[in-house]
Amino acid sequence: MTTLANLSVGQSARITGIQAAPGIRQRILDMGLIPDIRVTLERVGPTGRPIWIACHGSQIALRLDEATGILVDDVKVAGDNS
Amino acid sequence: MNAEAEVKKEAPVEVAVEGSAQAGASRDGLRIALAGNPNCGKTTIFNALTGAHQKVGNYPGVTVERRDGRFELGDGRGVALVDLPGTYSLTSLSPEERVAQDELLSGENDVIVVVADSTNLNRNLVLLAQIMQMGANLVLCLNMADEARASGQVLDLAQMEKLLGCPVVETVGHKRQGIDALKAAIDRALASPRASRRLVLGERLDNAIGQIRALIPADFGRPEIADWVATKLLMGDAETTSRFLAHKGSASAASEIAAVRARIESETGHDAPLLVTEGYFAFVDGLLREVMTQRSRADARALTEKIDAVLAHRVLGLPIFAAAMYAIFWITFTIGDPFMGWIEEGFGWLGGWVxxxxxxxxxxxxxxxxxxxxxxxxxxxxxxxxNILLLFACLAVLEDTGYMARAAFLVDQLMHRFGLHGKSFIPMMTGFGCTVPGIMATRTMENERDRLATMFVLPLVSCGARMPIWLLLIPAFFPQTWRAPMLFGVYAVGIVLALLVALLLRKTVLRGDDAPFVMELPPYRLPTLRGALTKVAERGWLYLKKAGTIILAVSIVLWAMTTFPKAGSYEVDKLAAAGHVEIVADPEPSEGEGEEAKEGGDAKEDKGAAEPAGPSLAERLAMAQKGEKVTLLQSEADARNAEEDLNASLAGKIGHALEPVFKPLGFDWKMVTAMLGAFAAKEVFVAQMGIIYSLGEVDESSESLQATLRSDYSPLVGVSLMLFLLISAPCMATIAVTKRESNSWKWALGQLGGLTALAYIVSLVVFQVGRLLGF
Structure with missing residues (x-):
């Protein structure tokens, strides 16, 4: 299954679900990372982590641990997602 | 996960409870709360509303969590205003969210103003939706309206008011635009209380919430918040559920609630928390579709993206960050220097005049x-x-532009390796100013273990109160070219030690899962002069206030301790009486006072450099003891007497008693007494050194403390001393706030003992090894 952690910089994808411990999951959901939303991987940190994504017009940094819990499909190169 | 849930329950909410109880008691009129997401400009709205009436309260024990202020409505009615911590939602994950939730649910507020960032309504209005469920009397304040308009976004405010059933106003907080309209909107909300619409989350959710609401006993919470409680029970929120289960007559209801949840989950194939969260977002989505007549252009963030392409660059990011940090210390030192000189001269003149x-x-x-x-x-x-003002000005610029969040992004992986969190970084940056608000800022961290580790090591981040110590000691021992690098070095040592201690803690007493790192990166904003100046003025005022209160009081106590009791009889007098010493008047100063005072300083301590003019004071006194006849200047005799007085004083006795313990670190008893004072407030170290040396001085007005230090101690002692002061016992305010925030004396005292022991070891090793190497 593809997760947010598998994207490379410049790719976008559609969220299908969140798998994480309840507290963490709620925090991710509160940030607007909910199913059917499209996210784009914008950049990564100095060692390739954390990752920096764009969604809903806001920019969010996530650790790889959290990103592996965010399931996605419909991966595209950003730009042709509209 | 269980362990975490348990720790969560114990998370300190003491402050919030205290706060609302207090507010309830002192309530003498209208009361309004400001709620909103982090970074929505809530505080600028708070400042714009309260203006000059704002109570500055950011020092010891004070509120990162909530601030209170007052303002007047158009018709002159006074209003108490509460600024709540910024939260994305009210799911009570972090202690901060609880503070906000408790205040909002208290029912104490006549109006709740929800401040939203107009450029990010999709997420900001979710909080509004949640507060609507609390049946509150709302006003929606769409802040940063100028930015949103510039990006091309157009909103139909009248339609929005109609759909939400509450007043909606646009503001530009930092330019104080729309503040009168906001006051008018508050007025309208007060005139027709409780008018906001019931939140509609879609048929399925609304039904489930309705069914649960019917199961809640009437005496469980205020009726206005029933929708909110029902939603939380539907989501299976641990805290609400356990409170509900503890309530009498809820046993049968609990199983029915579980059945409602099971039904909706099986119907949709999704779990309740996800469904509810989706419901909130869907509500906001639907609302925005109706009221947003024009969306913002896609390139609205173009400039921010261009800046991030450099500042958050994978390779360049960290070096730029390090350079920025170095620049701050350079500015603090270099630009502050002439001003410092003026104030020093001013006090010198004042001392001389008095x-x-x-x-x-x-x-x-x-x-x-x-x-x-x-x-x-x-x-x-x-x-x-x-120097303090410059430091705070630099920090304010970093905070206000949004660069701090980028820095947290860049260092997260590094922090993570040491068992900390990217978010630990922001309290640590705050800690450069003052450890106390830094510790309070750890509230934004969800994981209790991360939070405790960050709290424990925060005193290692050199705070503003220790800046005077570095500014005193570094120039005393090191030449100009080495000063800025040394200052940077002191901070770097503190940070490295903080990381190592955190790692040790996370490997031992705080072993456990890592916390999630989910953080928003706001767009860059130009800091306003007013915003930065307000912050700087606030901190500067607090610094002066501290100098005028705590430090003044401690200075007087320490002065008394260093003055009493007097020695009573003096060696010089005895020798003079025996005819071994002749005291002659000082010659007229020929090359200015400074030169002579320098001699006094050398003579005062026995290990001064050999004087060109014959044997030193100590040598002459020794000769006198053997019965030879020697001559002393009046100033030399006075210095000798003053030193005997200092030795005989209470502080001297304590210092002498503790000296053997600190001797291996290179400290003499004078430093030891000053360190005791530093526990009250770190700056007192400087004050106390000033007192000790000015008491022993012949001519108070001239000699600088730094020159005395330079002549009395080696640079190695200086380094050992700085390390000890950096690492050892945090000040009393820090211990108190650690106790309060960790809810544990053990943690606070462990911090005190642990850091002091570490300081002793580090200074001991550095001093002894340094001596072996011949420094």
């Missing part, structure tokens, strides 16, 4: 108290005000 009110050679106690205790102590601290 001292001159008494006749020459007077040993009036009041004169000594004023000149040595008050002016020497407080002045020694106030001198560093320009």
């Amino acid at each position: 001292g001159g009110l008494w006749p020459e050679g007077s040993d009036s106690l009041l004169r000594s108290l004023l000149v040595d205790g008050v002016i020497g102590g407080v002045g020694g601290v106030v001198v560093f005000l320009p």
Whole structure:
């Protein structure tokens, strides 16, 4: 299954679900990372982590641990997602 | 996960409870709360509303969590205003969210103003939706409206008011635009209370919430918040559920609630928390579709993206960050220097003037108290005000632009390796200013273990109060070119030690899962002059206030301890009486006072460099003891007597008693007494050194403390001393706030003991190894 952690910089994808411990999951959901939303991987940190994504017009940094819990499909190169 | 849930329950909400109880008791009129997401400009709205009436309260024990202020409505009615911590949602994950939730649910507020960032309504209005479920009397304040308009976004405010059932106004907080309209909107909300619409989350959710609401006993919470409680129960929120289960007559209801949840989950194939969260977002989505007549352009963030392409660059990011940090220390030191000189001269003049009110050679106690205790102590601290202001100005710029979040992004992986969190970084940056708000800022961290580790190591991040110590000691021991690098070095050592100690804690007493790192990166904003100046002025005022209160009081106590009791009989007098010493008047100063005072300084301590003019004071006294006849200057005799007085005083006795313990670190008893004072407030170290040396001084007005230190101690002692002061016992305020925030004396005292022990070991190793290497 593809997760947010598998994207490379410049790719976008559609969220299908969140798998994480309840507290963490709620925090991710509160940030607007909910199913059917499209996210784009914008950049990564100095060692390739954390990752920096764009969604809903806001920019969010996530650790790889959290990103592996965010399931996605419909991966595209950003730009042709509209 | 279980462990985490348990720790969560114990998370300190004491402050919130205290706060609302207090507010309830002192309630004498209208009361309004400001709620909103982090970074939505809530505080600028708070400042714009309260203006000059704002109560500055950011020092010890004070509120990162909520601030209180007052303002007047158009018709002159006074209103108490509460600024709540910024939260994305009210799911009570972090202690901060609880503070906000408790206040919002208290029912104490006549109006709740929800501040939203107009450029990010999709997420910001979710909080509004949640607060709507609390049946509150709302006003929606769409802040940063100028930015949103510039990006091309157009909103139909009238339609929005109609759909939400509450007043909606646009503001630009930092330019104070729309503040009168906001006041008018508050007025309208007050005129027709409880008018906001019931939140509609879609048929399925609304039904489930309705069914659960019917199961809640009437005496469980206020009726207005029933929708909110029902939603939380539907989501299976641990805290609400356990509170509900503890309520009488809820046993049968609990199983029915579980059945409602099971039904909706099986119907949709999704779990309840996800469904509810989706419901909130869907509500906001639907609302925005109706009211947003024009969306913002896609390139609205173009500039921010261009800047991030450099500042958050994978390779360049960290070096730029390090350079920025270095620049701050350079600015603090270099630009502050001339101002510092002026203030120093000012206090020198003041000391001389006050001292001159008494006749020459007077040993009036009041004169000594004023000149040595008050002016020497407080002045020694106030001198560093320009540097402190510059430090805070730099930090304010970093905070206001949004660069801090990028820095947290860049260092997260590094912090993570040491068992900390990217978010630990922001409290640590705050800690450069003052450890106390830094510890309070750890509230934004969800994981209790991360939070405790961050709290424990925060005193290692050199705070503003320790800046005077570095500014005193570094120039005393190191040449100009080495000063900025040394200052940077002190901070770097503190940070490296903080990381190592955190790692140790996370591997031992705080072993456990890592916390999630989910953080928003706001767009860059140009800091406003007013915003930055307000912050700087606030901190500067607090610094002066501290100098005028705590430091003044401690200075007087320390002055008394260093003055009493007096020695009573003096060696010089005895030798003079025996005819071994002849005291002659000082020659007229030929090359200015400074030169002569320098000699006094050397003579005072026995290990001064050999004087060109014959044997030193100590040597001559030794000769006198053997029965030879020697000559002393009046100033030398006075210095000798003053030193005997200092030795005999209470502080001297304590210092002497503890000296053997600190001798291996290179400290003498004078430093030891000053360190005791530093526990009250770190700046006191400087004040106390000033007192000790000015008491021992022949001519108070001239000699600088730094010159004395340079002549009395080696740079190695200076390094050992700085390390000890950096690492050892945090100040009393820090211990108190750690106790409060960790809810544990054990943690606070462990911090005190652990860090002091570490300081002792580090200084011991550095001093002993340094000596072996011949420094």
